[in-house]
Amino acid sequence: MHPIVRKLSIFASFTPEEExxxxxxxxxxxxxxxxxxxxxxxxxPRTVRFLLSGLGCRHKMLEDGRRQIVSFMLPxxxxxxxxxxxxxxxxxxxxxxxxxxxxxxxxSLQHVMGQYPKIRAAFQWQTLVEESIAREWIVNVxxxxxxxxxxxxxxxxxxxxxxxxxxxxxxxxxxVTQQELGDALGISAVHANxxxxxxxxxxxxxxxxxxxxxxxxxxxxxxxxxDPAYLHLEARYDTSAA
Amino acid sequence: MHPIVRKLSIFASFTPEEExxxxxxxxxxxxxxxxxxxxxxxxxPRTVRFLLSGLGCRHKMLEDGRRQIVSFMLPxxxxxxxxxxxxxxxxxxxxxxxxxxxxxxxxSLQHVMGQYPKIRAAFQWQTLVEESIAREWIVNVxxxxxxxxxxxxxxxxxxxxxxxxxxxxxxxxxxVTQQELGDALGISAVHANxxxxxxxxxxxxxxxxxxxxxxxxxxxxxxxxxDPAYLHLEARYDTSAA
DNA sequence: CGCCCACTTGATTAATATCAAATACTGTGG
DNA sequence: CCACAGTATTTGATATTAATCAAGTGGGCG
Numbered sequence: 001m002h003p004i005v006r007k008l009s010i011f012a013s014f015t016p017e018e019e020x021x022x023x024x025x026x027x028x029x030x031x032x033x034x035x036x037x038x039x040x041x042x043x044x045p046r047t048v049r050f051l052l053s054g055l056g057c058r059h060k061m062l063e064d065g066r067r068q069i070v071s072f073m074l075p076x077x078x079x080x081x082x083x084x085x086x087x088x089x090x091x092x093x094x095x096x097x098x099x100x101x102x103x104x105x106x107x108s109l110q111h112v113m114g115q116y117p118k119i120r121a122a123f124q125w126q127t128l129v130e131e132s133i134a135r136e137w138i139v140n141v142x143x144x145x146x147x148x149x150x151x152x153x154x155x156x157x158x159x160x161x162x163x164x165x166x167x168x169x170x171x172x173x174x175x176v177t178q179q180e181l182g183d184a185l186g187i188s189a190v191h192a193n194x195x196x197x198x199x200x201x202x203x204x205x206x207x208x209x210x211x212x213x214x215x216x217x218x219x220x221x222x223x224x225x226x227d228p229a230y231l232h233l234e235a236r237y238d239t240s241a242a
Numbered sequence: 243m244h245p246i247v248r249k250l251s252i253f254a255s256f257t258p259e260e261e262x263x264x265x266x267x268x269x270x271x272x273x274x275x276x277x278x279x280x281x282x283x284x285x286x287p288r289t290v291r292f293l294l295s296g297l298g299c300r301h302k303m304l305e306d307g308r309r310q311i312v313s314f315m316l317p318x319x320x321x322x323x324x325x326x327x328x329x330x331x332x333x334x335x336x337x338x339x340x341x342x343x344x345x346x347x348x349x350s351l352q353h354v355m356g357q358y359p360k361i362r363a364a365f366q367w368q369t370l371v372e373e374s375i376a377r378e379w380i381v382n383v384x385x386x387x388x389x390x391x392x393x394x395x396x397x398x399x400x401x402x403x404x405x406x407x408x409x410x411x412x413x414x415x416x417x418v419t420q421q422e423l424g425d426a427l428g429i430s431a432v433h434a435n436x437x438x439x440x441x442x443x444x445x446x447x448x449x450x451x452x453x454x455x456x457x458x459x460x461x462x463x464x465x466x467x468x469d470p471a472y473l474h475l476e477a478r479y480d481t482s483a484a
Numbered sequence: 485c486g487c488c489c490a491c492t493t494g495a496t497t498a499a500t501a502t503c504a505a506a507t508a509c510t511g512t513g514g
Numbered sequence: 515c516c517a518c519a520g521t522a523t524t525t526g527a528t529a530t531t532a533a534t535c536a537a538g539t540g541g542g543c544g
Contacts, residue, residue, distance in 0.1 A: 011327075042471075060381050063467060068381040085253075085367045085479070090374045090472040125327045127369055132332045134376035139302050139310040142383040142428025145531070177490065186384025191532055193492065208491095225305060229284075230332040237327070387499070419522065430501055435523065
C-alpha cells in the first residue's frame with residue numbers, strides 16, 4: 001500500500017478511486033540524504049511534501065546554536081500541509097535517515113480535496129493530530145524529567161509505527177544520535193546518554209545499531225506515563241457519508 | 243467588530259455577506275467564571291467554541307498533579323476547530339479571567355465553509371498558526387532558560403493582541419497568577435516569581451494588578467530572542483479570488 | 485592503520501525544584 | 515471601617531536535576 005494511503009487509512013478507509021486520486025496528486029519523488037535539511041526556515045512555502053520512507057524531523061535553530069527538534073515524521077506523513085496559506089516557513093525539515101520525499105502542488109491537492117470530502121477530512125485530521133502531538137511535546141519537555149520524557153517519546157514512536165503496521169514486533173528503526181535525542185527532549189547530549197543508560201539498566205529498552213527495541217512495553221508505558229489517546233489513532237470518519 | 247471577524251481579518255478581509263455568515267454560525271454564548279474549566283480532557287467533542295472576550299488557556303494535567311499550560315487563547319480564537327474529527331479531547335480548556343464563550347455546531351460551520359472558501363481558508367490558517375505557536379512553545383520550554391522564556395511569552399501575547407488591535411499601548415490585561423505563569427513556562431511558581439523579578443529589575447516589564455506592561459519592547463524582544471514571524475500575522479489570502 | 489565520530493565516564497558548576505516561613509493583598513462579614 | 519480568612523507573592527535555605535567541561539573509549543570506514 002502506498003505510504004500516504006496507509007497513513008490516512010488510520011483515519012478512514014478509501015475507495016480505489018479515492019486512493020488513486022491521492023496517489024496521483026503526488027508527483028515527483030526524490031531521495032534526501034541522511035542529515036540533509038530539505039526545507040529551511042524562511043524558505044518560501046511552495047510545494048507540499050510527503051515522507052514516503054525513512055525518518056525525518058522538524059526542528060528550529062536558535063541564534064546561539066541550540067536546536068530543538070519539535071517532531072518526528074514517519075512514512076506517510078505530510079510535511080507542509082496547508083502551508084501555502086502561510087507567508088514563510090517557521091521551522092526546518094531534516095532527513096534523519098535517508099528519506100524518500102514526494103512533492104505535490106498545493107493546487108492539485110486542493111482539487112483532490114474539493115472532489116473527495118473524505119480526503120479533505122483526512123488531511124484535516126492529520127493536521128489536528130500533529131497539533132495534538134505538539135501539545136504533548138510541550139508537556140514532555142516542560143514537565144517530565146529526562147528518563148520519563150525519553151520513555152514517553154519511545155512509546156510515541158512505537159504507537160505511531162504500530163498504527164502504520166510498521167512495528168516489527170517491539171523493535172523499530174530509530175537512527176537518531178544521542179545528540180538528536182537530547183535536542184528532542186530539551187536536554188544535553190551527555191544527559192541524554194545517561195538517560196538512555198538508565199532505561200537500559202531498568203531493562204525497558206535496548207538502543208543501538210540505529211534501532212530501538214522495547215524490552216518491556218508495559219514498563220515503558222508506565223515509566224513514561226504514556227496514554228496513546230492523544231495520538232487519535234481510532235478511525236473516525238463516517239464512511240457511510242462518503 | 244465581532245471578535246471572530248476581527249481575528250480572522252488578520253488573515254484576510256471579508257465581505258459583509260461573509261461576515262454575517264460567520265457571525266450567524268455562532269449561536270449561544272455563555273459566561274464562564276474565572277478559573278472554570280469549560281472543557282475537560284476526555285469530554286466527547288461536540289460543539290465548536292469561540293472565545294469572545296477574556297483570557298483562556300489550554301492545559302494538560304499529569305497524574306502526579308503537575309500541570310502544563312500549552313497555550314493561551316485570546317478573543318476571537320476558536321477553541322475546538324475541526325474537533326469533530328477526533329474521538330476525544332486531549333486537553334482541557336480553562337477560563338483565566340471571566341470569559342464570554344460562543345458555541346456553534348460543527349455542521350453549521352461546515353456549511354459556512356462549504357459556501358465561502360475564504361472562510362474555510364481562514365479557519366485552516368488559524369489551525370496552522372496554532373500549530374506553529376505550539377512548536378514555538380516546545381522551543382521555549384525546551385531550550386530557553388526561564389527569564390528568556392518568560393520574555394518570549396510576554397512578547398507573544400503582546401504581538402497577538404497587537405494584531406487584534408487590542409494592545410493598549412504597551413500595556414495589556416494578563417490576569418495569570420505566577421503559578422500559572424510557571425505552568426506555562428515549565429518552571430515552579432517560586433522560580434516564576436524570581437524570573438518575573440529579574441525582568442522587573444532589568445526594567446523590561448511591570449507585572450501586577452492583573453496587567454502586564456512592557457517598559458522596553460526592544461529590550462524584551464532581544465531578551466526573549468523573539469521573532470514574530472512564527473505568528474504569521476500578515477494577510478495572505480488572495481482576495482481577488484474570492 | 486588511523487581518523488573521525490558517536491558514545492561513555494567522571495568531576496564540577498549552574499539552573500531550577502523543593503521546603504518553609506513571612507509578607508502582602510482581596511474580599512467578606514460584622 | 516475593621517477583623518479575618520484565604521490566596522498570592524516574596525524571601526531564604528537546601529536539595530535535585532541537568533549543563534558544562536574534560537578526557538577517554540570504541541566502532542566504522544577510507
